[in-house]
Amino acid sequence: MISIIIPVYNEEEFLSKNDIYYQIISQVGELIFVDGGSTDRTVSLAKKLGRVIISPQNRGAQMNRGAQEAKRRILLFLHADAFIHLENLQQIVKAIEGKKYIGGCFSQVLDDPAILYRWIAWTGNFRAKVSKVFYGDQAIFVRKDVFQGLGGFPEVKIGEDILFTKKLRRKGKVGVLPFAVNCSTRRWKRQGVWQTFLLNLRINTALVWNKDLDQLANAYQDVRENIKR
Numbered sequence: 001m002i003s004i005i006i007p008v009y010n011e012e013e014f015l016s017k018n019d020i021y022y023q024i025i026s027q028v029g030e031l032i033f034v035d036g037g038s039t040d041r042t043v044s045l046a047k048k049l050g051r052v053i054i055s056p057q058n059r060g061a062q063m064n065r066g067a068q069e070a071k072r073r074i075l076l077f078l079h080a081d082a083f084i085h086l087e088n089l090q091q092i093v094k095a096i097e098g099k100k101y102i103g104g105c106f107s108q109v110l111d112d113p114a115i116l117y118r119w120i121a122w123t124g125n126f127r128a129k130v131s132k133v134f135y136g137d138q139a140i141f142v143r144k145d146v147f148q149g150l151g152g153f154p155e156v157k158i159g160e161d162i163l164f165t166k167k168l169r170r171k172g173k174v175g176v177l178p179f180a181v182n183c184s185t186r187r188w189k190r191q192g193v194w195q196t197f198l199l200n201l202r203i204n205t206a207l208v209w210n211k212d213l214d215q216l217a218n219a220y221q222d223v224r225e226n227i228k229r
Helices: 012-017 019-025 042-047 059-069 086-097 115-131 144-149 160-171 186-191 193-209 213-228
Strands: 002-008 029-035 051-054 074-077 103-110 140-143 174-183
Touching (some): 002 059, 002 086, 012 019, 019 029, 042 051, 051 059, 086 140, 103 115, 115 174, 140 160, 160 174
Parallel strands (some): 002 029, 029 051
Antiparallel strands (some): 103 140
């Protein structure tokens, strides 16, 4: 019923550490890894866990490529450092098949219980509920026919999740499921909380005014490269 699409790039550490988790979720979904040119053991590890597709290194393009190959009626786009319990995956089917939503996301829980990170998760979930605009690390799901009808993710350097879900909310009813997707705090910790917050704010502003996108994309990519080292 569900195709789980995971864009990856040099995620050897997470794949090797969480292989049992991927084996578990593959029981309820078609597991597709879309590699963007990894230089470590990502591809060889992913092949033991699910299907592997090769794509240019661009998150929007990688997710679109995975969606093209997906065989199930529901698509779930999951980051490599995000985790959803098996029973919570079933809630996607209930939401879609019960015609409650055409798409949506999960409630984010960060992997550090400190008050600061609980506040970050709470504010992100509140923003998503109010705006109906979802970030990729909130685990976006959507009916495949709707996804195709909208033309998939824009293959831009940054902000493909925001741009897509703005289109999605105009197509039909979407929402935030009251079930957790557990996410890593690695970006917040290595980049700095306020620096990450300000970068996210700048990205949202740039997407509204269509300014400085290339510059912000380069800054964001530099952060991702630093995180992986």
